[in-house]
Amino acid sequence: MSPRSASVNEELRRRSRERLLQAAVELVDERGYEATTLADIADRAGSARGLVSYYFPGKRRLVQSAVHRLMHRTLEEALEREPRGADGRERMARAIDAILRLARDRPVLMRQHMAGMMQSPQGFVQCPEQQRLRDLLWDTVTRYGSTDPDTDYPLLRALLMGAVYAMVLPNVPLPPTTLRTELFRRYGLDWESGVPPVPEGPGGTGDRDLSRFFYQPK
Numbered sequence: 001m002s003p004r005s006a007s008v009n010e011e012l013r014r015r016s017r018e019r020l021l022q023a024a025v026e027l028v029d030e031r032g033y034e035a036t037t038l039a040d041i042a043d044r045a046g047s048a049r050g051l052v053s054y055y056f057p058g059k060r061r062l063v064q065s066a067v068h069r070l071m072h073r074t075l076e077e078a079l080e081r082e083p084r085g086a087d088g089r090e091r092m093a094r095a096i097d098a099i100l101r102l103a104r105d106r107p108v109l110m111r112q113h114m115a116g117m118m119q120s121p122q123g124f125v126q127c128p129e130q131q132r133l134r135d136l137l138w139d140t141v142t143r144y145g146s147t148d149p150d151t152d153y154p155l156l157r158a159l160l161m162g163a164v165y166a167m168v169l170p171n172v173p174l175p176p177t178t179l180r181t182e183l184f185r186r187y188g189l190d191w192e193s194g195v196p197p198v199p200e201g202p203g204g205t206g207d208r209d210l211s212r213f214f215y216q217p218k
Helices: 006-031 038-045 049-055 059-080 088-105 107-119 128-144 149-168 176-186
Strands: none
Touching: 006 038, 006 049, 006 059, 006 107, 038 049, 038 059, 059 088, 059 107, 059 128, 088 107, 088 128, 088 149, 088 176, 107 149, 128 149, 149 176
16 A cells, blocks of 8 residues: 555645644533643544644644634635625625624633633734734735735734623623724724624614624524
């Protein structure tokens, strides 16, 4: 039997790493960070325990990479949906809505992500998943019309992180519509851009705080 080619081995490694990242997201979302062990993640991914250490130096690094992967995939899906030729302002609206929706739908996971970055001496993990997220946000500010993405990308990232933090803060979270209003005002976006909140009933509620109905699937 001939040995596998380098390309086949690389694809197997990629798939194995992807399974670990997906398992980490699922388990931390279900159980929380402290209740999730590396052995649990390996079992869910169908991988050997030692393989986790081969790809990641520890649980914190694994979980951060897993959340960055979820974020860049969520953002990519929002940016590339039809119509795909959306202009820069529409793409900015989609990006904001995608991140706010993620914070709304995955508060446990995003709360842990924020806490992990603040507790880690390295802050942002410089991993392939974080790089893909960076590239998407960089492209967003560029298409929006930025002439200085070196400044405008970190600012957008900071504003989105601040909004996520405000949404997942225990006991006193801000509603997503309040944060959306402020972010849309900051970037001069129309309320109907992106995926606007859906009011209750055919006549609407008349209330700007529609967080219970935010981004209902069509």
